[in-house]
Amino acid sequence: MVITTPEHSLYAIAVEQFNQAADLIGLEDELRQILSTCKRELTVNFPVEMDDGSIKVFTGYRVHHNLAAGPAKGGIRYHPNVTLDEVKALAMWMTWKCAIMGLPFGGGKGGVRVDPKLLSPGELQNLTRRYTTEISILLGPHQDIPAPDVNTNPQIMAWIMDTYSMHRHGGVSVPAVVTGKPPILGGSAGRLEATGRGVVFAIEEAAKTYGIDLTQARVVIQGFGNAGSTAARLLDELGSRIVAVSDSRGGIYNPNGLDIPAVFAFKQQTGSVIGYPEAERVTNEELLELPCDILIPAALEEQITERNAARIRARLIAEAANGPTTPEADRILFDRGIIVLPDIYANAGGVTVSYFEWVQGLQHFYWTEEEVNSRLRAIMTRAFQAIHATAERYHVQLRTAALALAVQRVAEITRLRGIYP
Numbered sequence: 161m162v163i164t165t166p167e168h169s170l171y172a173i174a175v176e177q178f179n180q181a182a183d184l185i186g187l188e189d190e191l192r193q194i195l196s197t198c199k200r201e202l203t204v205n206f207p208v209e210m211d212d213g214s215i216k217v218f219t220g221y222r223v224h225h226n227l228a229a230g231p232a233k234g235g236i237r238y239h240p241n242v243t244l245d246e247v248k249a250l251a252m253w254m255t256w257k258c259a260i261m262g263l264p265f266g267g268g269k270g271g272v273r274v275d276p277k278l279l280s281p282g283e284l285q286n287l288t289r290r291y292t293t294e295i296s297i298l299l300g301p302h303q304d305i306p307a308p309d310v311n312t313n314p315q316i317m318a319w320i321m322d323t324y325s326m327h328r329h330g331g332v333s334v335p336a337v338v339t340g341k342p343p344i345l346g347g348s349a350g351r352l353e354a355t356g357r358g359v360v361f362a363i364e365e366a367a368k369t370y371g372i373d374l375t376q377a378r379v380v381i382q383g384f385g386n387a388g389s390t391a392a393r394l395l396d397e398l399g400s401r402i403v404a405v406s407d408s409r410g411g412i413y414n415p416n417g418l419d420i421p422a423v424f425a426f427k428q429q430t431g432s433v434i435g436y437p438e439a440e441r442v443t444n445e446e447l448l449e450l451p452c453d454i455l456i457p458a459a460l461e462e463q464i465t466e467r468n469a470a471r472i473r474a475r476l477i478a479e480a481a482n483g484p485t486t487p488e489a490d491r492i493l494f495d496r497g498i499i500v501l502p503d504i505y506a507n508a509g510g511v512t513v514s515y516f517e518w519v520q521g522l523q524h525f526y527w528t529e530e531e532v533n534s535r536l537r538a539i540m541t542r543a544f545q546a547i548h549a550t551a552e553r554y555h556v557q558l559r560t561a562a563l564a565l566a567v568q569r570v571a572e573i574t575r576l577r578g579i580y581p
C-alpha cells in the first residue's frame with residue numbers, strides 16, 4: 161500500500177520519502193498507516209497584548225508525529241509562513257532523526273505564524289508565554305520537550321521553561337521540559353553550536369569516505385543563522401574556503417574565500433551579511449548554483465528543486481536545514497552523482513545534544529563541553545557508517561538508507577510494544 165496525501169505539500173514530501181523507505185524494507189500496510197500519520201495536531205489561536213495596549217490574535221501549532229520511542233522532541237519555529245502542514249512534516253522528520261541517532265524520543269514540532277522581527281522584546285516574551293501556556297497540555301519532561309528552531313533562541317527557551325515551571329511546578333524550575341536553554345539555567349554546554357558542529361562532523365565523515373580534502377574545499381552556505389554560521393566558523397577553522405554565505409536578504413560571494421569572523425562581526429553589527437564590503441552580491445537562487453565542493457543549505461525548505469537541481473555545481477550537499485531538497489531534485493542529484501547528506505542525519509547534532517541536555521536536566525548533573533562534543537562525534541560517526549553501509553548494500557541514496565534504518569527501528573519498537581502505543 162502506498163500512502164497518499166490529498167494535495168502537494170511539505171507533508172506530502174515527507175510521506176513520499178517515507179514511502180520510498182517503506183518500499184525498500186517491505187514494511188507491512190498496518191505500520192505504513194500508523195507511521196505515515198501524525199498522532200496529535202494541536203492548533204491554538206491566542207491573544208497577545210502589544211506595547212500600545214492593543215490585542216493581536218496569533219496562531220500556533222504543536223504536533224506529535226509518533227511517540228513509540230519516547231516523549232515528543234522537536235523545535236519551535238517563529239515564522240510568518242508557518243502552517244500546520246509544515247509543522248507536521250517537520251514533526252515526522254524529527255521521528256526519523258531521533259531514531260537514526262538512537263535517541264529515546266518520538267517526533268514533535270511546533271511553530272507560531274509570526275514575524276518576530278516586528279515584535280519588541282516585551283511582545284516577544286508575551287507571545288512566547290501565552291503560546292507556551294496554550295500548548296502546555298502537551299508539554300512535560302516526560303511528554304514533550306521543545307527546543308529552538310528558526311527564529312527562536314536560548315532566551316525564548318528560558319521563557320518557555322519559566323512559564324511551564326510557574327504553571328505546573330509552583331515556580332520551581334523544571335529544566336528538562338525544554339532544551340537549548342542558556343547554560344546558567346541548565347542548558348548543555350555545546351548545545352548552541354551543536355547543529356552546526358554536527359553538520360561539520362557529518363561532512364568530515366563523508367569527506368573521508370568520498371575522498372574530499374577539507375583543507376582545499378570551497379564551501380557555499382545558504383542561511384547564516386545558528387546552524388549556518390556555526391558550520392561556517394568550524395569549516396573555516398578546518399581550513400576550508402567559505403566562498404559564499406547568505407541570509408533572508410540575499411548572499412555575498414568571494415571566490416577567494418570570505419573572512420568568516422569578519423562576516424560574523426558584520427552581521428552582528430548590521431543584522432545582515434548584505435553590505436559586507438569584500439564580496440560581490442548574489443541572490444539566494446544564484447548562490448545555490450555557485451561552483452563549490454560542498455553546498456550547505458541552512459535556511460528553509462524546498463530550496464533545491466527540479467528547477468535548479470541540474471545546475472547545482474557541488475560535489476557534496478550537507479543539509480543543515482530541514483527539507484531543503486525535494487524528491488524530484490533528489491532523483492536528479494542522485495543521477496548526477498552528487499552526494500546528499502540528508503537532513504535527518506546531517507542536522508541531527510542539535511537534537512543529539514538536546515538529548516544530552518535533557519539527561520543532564522533530569523539528573524541535575526552537568527557535563528563539560530569536551531564530553532558533549534566527543535559523545536556527539538561518536539554518535540554522528542556511528543550513524544554515518546550505518547547509513548553509508550545501508551546505501552551501498554541497497555544501491556540507494558543516503559536519504560533513503562537513513563530513512564530505512566529509522567523506519568525499521570520505529571516499526572520494530574511499535575511491534576514490540578504491541579502496535580498501538
Ligand SMILES: NC(=O)C1=CN([C@@H]2O[C@H](COP(=O)(O)OP(=O)(O)OC[C@H]3O[C@@H](n4cnc5c(N)ncnc54)[C@H](O)[C@@H]3O)[C@@H](O)[C@H]2O)C=CC1
Nearest residue numbers: 309310311355383384385386387407408459481482507510
Ligand atoms: N537550531 C537548531 O538547533 C536546528 C535547526 N535546524 C534547521 O536549520 C535551519 C536553520 O535554522 P536555524 O539556524 O536554527 O535558524 P536561524 O533563525 O538561527 O537562522 C536562519 C537563517 O536563515 C536565513 N534565511 C531565512 N529565510 C531565508 C531565505 N529565504 N533564504 C536564505 N536564507 C534565509 C535567516 O536570515 C537566518 O540567517 C532550519 O531549517 C532549521 O529547521 C535543524 C536542526 C536543528
Ligand SMILES: O=C(O)CCC(=O)C(=O)O
Nearest residue numbers: 234235307309510511514
Ligand atoms: O533539539 C531539538 O530537540 C530539536 C531541534 C529541531 O527542531 C530539529 O532537529 O529540527
